[in-house]
Amino acid sequence: MPFSETPGFKPSKQHEQLGSAYYDAVAPADFPSLRLRYRNQRWAERIGLGKLSDSDWNDHFGRFTPFKGSFAEPLALRYHGHQFQVYNPQLGDGRGFLFAQCYDLKDGRLLDFGTKGSGQTPYSRDGDGRLTLKGGVREILATEMLEALGVNTSKSFSLIETGEELWRGDEPSPTRSSVLVRLSHSHIRIGSFQRLLYLDEHENILKLMDYAIANYLPEAQREPVEERAVAFLEAVGKRVAATGARWMLAGFVHGVLNTDNINITGESFDYGPWRFAPTLDPSFTAAYFDQTRLYAFGRQPDVLLWNMTRLAECLLPFAPKDKLENVLQGFGPAFRDAFNVAILDRLGLRSGGAETDQRLAGAIWQFLAESRMPFERFFFDWRGAEAKRAAESPEAVVYESTAFGPVGKLLAKYEPRAADIANHPYFQHTEPCTMLIDEVESIWKPIADKDDWNAFETKLAAIGEMREAYAGANA
Ligand code: AMP
Ligand code: MG
Numbered sequence: 001m002p003f004s005e006t007p008g009f010k011p012s013k014q015h016e017q018l019g020s021a022y023y024d025a026v027a028p029a030d031f032p033s034l035r036l037r038y039r040n041q042r043w044a045e046r047i048g049l050g051k052l053s054d055s056d057w058n059d060h061f062g063r064f065t066p067f068k069g070s071f072a073e074p075l076a077l078r079y080h081g082h083q084f085q086v087y088n089p090q091l092g093d094g095r096g097f098l099f100a101q102c103y104d105l106k107d108g109r110l111l112d113f114g115t116k117g118s119g120q121t122p123y124s125r126d127g128d129g130r131l132t133l134k135g136g137v138r139e140i141l142a143t144e145m146l147e148a149l150g151v152n153t154s155k156s157f158s159l160i161e162t163g164e165e166l167w168r169g170d171e172p173s174p175t176r177s178s179v180l181v182r183l184s185h186s187h188i189r190i191g192s193f194q195r196l197l198y199l200d201e202h203e204n205i206l207k208l209m210d211y212a213i214a215n216y217l218p219e220a221q222r223e224p225v226e227e228r229a230v231a232f233l234e235a236v237g238k239r240v241a242a243t244g245a246r247w248m249l250a251g252f253v254h255g256v257l258n259t260d261n262i263n264i265t266g267e268s269f270d271y272g273p274w275r276f277a278p279t280l281d282p283s284f285t286a287a288y289f290d291q292t293r294l295y296a297f298g299r300q301p302d303v304l305l306w307n308m309t310r311l312a313e314c315l316l317p318f319a320p321k322d323k324l325e326n327v328l329q330g331f332g333p334a335f336r337d338a339f340n341v342a343i344l345d346r347l348g349l350r351s352g353g354a355e356t357d358q359r360l361a362g363a364i365w366q367f368l369a370e371s372r373m374p375f376e377r378f379f380f381d382w383r384g385a386e387a388k389r390a391a392e393s394p395e396a397v398v399y400e401s402t403a404f405g406p407v408g409k410l411l412a413k414y415e416p417r418a419a420d421i422a423n424h425p426y427f428q429h430t431e432p433c434t435m436l437i438d439e440v441e442s443i444w445k446p447i448a449d450k451d452d453w454n455a456f457e458t459k460l461a462a463i464g465e466m467r468e469a470y471a472g473a474n475a
Contacts, residue, residue: 001051001052001053001056002053002056002067003049003052003056003060003067003068006048006049006050006051006052007048007051008048008105009047009048009049009102010047010048010102010103010105011067011068011069011070011100011101011102012069012101012102012103012110013069013070013071013101014101014110014215015071015075015098015101015112016071016075017211018207018208018211021078021201021204022077022078022192022204022208023075023076023077023078023093023098024075024076024078024121024122025071025072025073025074025075025076026073026074026075026076026097026119026121026122027073027074027119028063028064028074028097028115028118028119029118029119029120029129029130029162029179031062031063031162031163031164031177031179032162032163032164033161033162033163034058034062034063034160034161034162034163035160035161035162035163036054036057036058036062036158036159036160037133037136037137037159037160037161037178037453038136038140038156038158038159039054039057039158040155040156040157040158040183043155043157043183044157046104046105046106047102047103047104047105047111047183048102048105057158058160060099061099061113061157061158061160061181062158062160062162062179064099064115064118066100067100069100070099070100070101071098071099071100074097074098074099074115074118075097075098076092076093076094076096076097076098076121076122076123077092077093077097077098077187077192078092078093078123078192078195079091079092079093079189079191079192079195079260080092080191080194080195080198080260081189081190081191081194081195081258081259081260081261082191082194082258082259082260082307082310083258083260084258084290084294084295085294085306087194087198089195089198090123090125091123091191091260092121092122092123093121093123094120094121094123094124094125094127094129095116095117095118095119095120095121095124095127095128095129095130095131096114096115096116096117096118096121097114097115097118097121098112098113098114098187099113099114099115099118099181100112100113101113109185110185110186110215110216111183111184111185112182112183112184112185112186112187113157113181113182113183114154114181114182114183114184114187115179115180115181115182116131116135116136116139116179116180116182117129117130117131117135117136117162117177117178117179117180118179128166130162130164130166130177131177131178131179131180132166132168132171132175132176132177132178133161133175133176133177133178133447134171134175134176134444134448135178135180135272136156136159136178136179136180137159137178137443137444137447137456138271138274138440138444139156139159139180139182139271140156140159140180140460141435141440141443141459142271142274142435143155143156143182143271144156144460144463144464144467145250145252145276145433145435145463146247146250146252146268147467148433148463148464148466148467148470149246149249149250149252149346149466149470150246150250150342150345150346150470151243151246151247151250151252151268152239152242152243152246152266152267152268153267153268153269154182154183154184154185154267154268154269154270155182155183155184156180156181156182157181157182157183158180158181159178159179159180159181160178160179161176161177161178162177162178162179163177164176164177165177170288172448176448182269184263184267184269185216185263185265185267186212186215186216186263186264186265186267187263187269188208188211188212188216188263188264188265189259189260189261189262189263189264190259190260190262190264190307190308190310190311190314191258191259191260191262192264193205193208193209193264193311193314193315194259194310194311194313194314196208196314197313197314202317202318205314205315205317205318206225206318209228209229209232209315209318210228212232212264213228213232213235216264216265217232217235217236217239217264217265219231219235220232220234220235225318225319226318226319226323227319228318229315229318229319229324230315230319230323230324230327232315233308233311233312233315233319233324233327233328234327234330236264236266236308236311237308237327237328237330237331237334238266238334238338239264239265239266239267240262240266240304240307240308241266241304241331241334241335241338242266242334242338242342243266243267243268244300244301244304244335244338245301245335245338245339245341245342246338246342247268247300248297248300248301248339248342249339249342249343249345249346249379250276251276251277251278251280251297251375251376252274252276252277253274253275253276253277253284253285253286253295253296253297253300254268254271254274254286254295254300255271255272255273255274255275255285255286255287255290255295256270256272256273256287256290256295257295257300257303257304257307259307259310259311262304262307264311272287273286273287273288273289273290274286275436275437276375276376276434276435276436276437277297277375278374278375278436279368279372279373279374279375280297280365280368280369280372281297281298281369281372282296282297282298282299282369283296283297283298284296284297284298285297301332301335304331304335305328305331305332305335308328308331309328312324312325312327312328336358339361340354340358340360340361343357343360343361343364344357346379347379347382347383347384347385347414348383348384348416348417348418348421348422349384349385349414349415349416349417350414350415350416350417352410352413352414356410356413359410360407360410360411360414363406363407363410364378364407366406367403367404367406367407370403371398371401371403371404373395373398374395374434376432376433376434377393377395377432378395379432380427380431380432381393381395381399382411383421383422383427384416384417384421384422385411385412385414385415385416386416386422387408387411387412389422389427394430424468424469425465425469426465426466426468426469427469432466433462433463433465433466435459435463439459442455443455443456443459
């Protein structure tokens with residue numbers, strides 16, 4: 001069934017309203033072949049594209065043929081940003097574009113079909129505009145895991161293998177090529193604002209802020225502009241803090257927290273060298289090229305605040321410095337509050353009051369850092385704070401240690417959100433579902449060696465089960 005006949009699908013061209021100062025119309029690459037490797041049927045149904053035939057899917061998400069209600073041509077978005085805290089005015093969509101937009105049929109949110117690997121643009125510099133197949137597979141694994149663990153993330157929507165040979169320094173080359181489509185709640189980045197500040201286009205900053213508020217952050221709608229700018233910074237900060245807190249509780253290290261990778265909706269996106277930490281090690285770092293460990297696991301909250309400070313600078317033309325600074329000072333407390341809520345979500349517990357929750361979060365974090373027990377195992381074992389279930393874990397002896405004492409005492413005060421919170425079959429398995437680096441490699445190897453996608457499919461099914469196990473309580 002083609003797009004035009006899919007029931008319910010609601011396309012949008014909202015981003016065009018901003019005008020050409022924010023993007024460049026570009027052409028997609030002409031790939032030698034298209035082989036559909038991943039189709040996110042769950043999200044396709046959610047936006048009304050569940051019945052799209054595979055050949056139409058390839059046509060729109062591999063060839064990027066426009067459809068009724070889409071842009072006439074894809075839009076390469078303009079942005080700058082700080083990479084590893086060094087300003088780079090030569091960024092922008094160099095291997096991706098905004099192909100189309102639509103509305104989420106469940107909650108009405110505006111969603112982008114953004115691409116990765118769809119060809120060169122004016123922002124490609126020396127790059128080929130392509131994505132390796134391994135890079136695409138890794139992005140799917142990251143987004144599926146994060147979504148299951150309750151992180152506000154972009155969704156990998158489509159992955160198509162494109163039949164080219166790519167040369168990369170960090171992968172055995174030549175390596176296979178792919179094009180990814182992600183569904184994102186905006187692609188407006190902190191770096192989109194920084195570019196306009198750099199160019200002294202203050203009116204355009206205002207226009208982008210008002211567009212962002214109207215389409216994504218209605219809670220910041222205020223008059224006059226001074227109050228609006230302050231409310232905007234606060235709204236973005238709350239969302240970024242909430243996402244950052246949930247990364248920490250997923251044991252997730254994004255790896256490249258440059259300002260161009262921070263979405264103003266707070267949605268987590270753009271997954272390159274990400275990793276999940278096997279244990280709570282604050283110095284655990286994802287990217288091999290991050291030699292100073294700037295984006296290490298434990299530094300993520302500070303780095304996000306540093307990035308928010310860059311956004312505040314873009315708002316200085318519209319609001320007094322002290323008011324913006326005041327908002328930035330609220331970032332730490334907002335992060336802590338979000339962290340305390342997220343830890344209860346992970347454990348499926350009712351709040352025990354703000355003060356006790358704070359003590360519980362502190363005690364758990366200290367215990368995990370000191371014991372270095374497997375990170376995900378702790379949350380799996382203590383779902384619903386059922387001491388009886390935890391006592392059956394292979395880690396039970398750790399839970400009898402004095403180091404665990406304070407955590408155990410606090411957990412005993414807590415009530416599960418529902419009596420059956422840990423009854424889902426997922427919690428009856430012997431192991432939690434994880435995505436450590438050796439697992440990622442062992443999923444990739446059979447694909448690389450013999451085009452065998454079984455391990456990949458099996459893992460996606462396991463993640464799906466985990467998602468369902470957590471979703472009931474946290475929806
Ligand atoms: P990222 O690390 O994916 O956030 O990308 C940082 C910048 O490099 C962005 O401007 C990208 O568009 C650009 N870029 C990354 N890889 C490529 C590539 N293969 N070809 C062209 N541009 C790229
Ligand atoms: Mg990026």
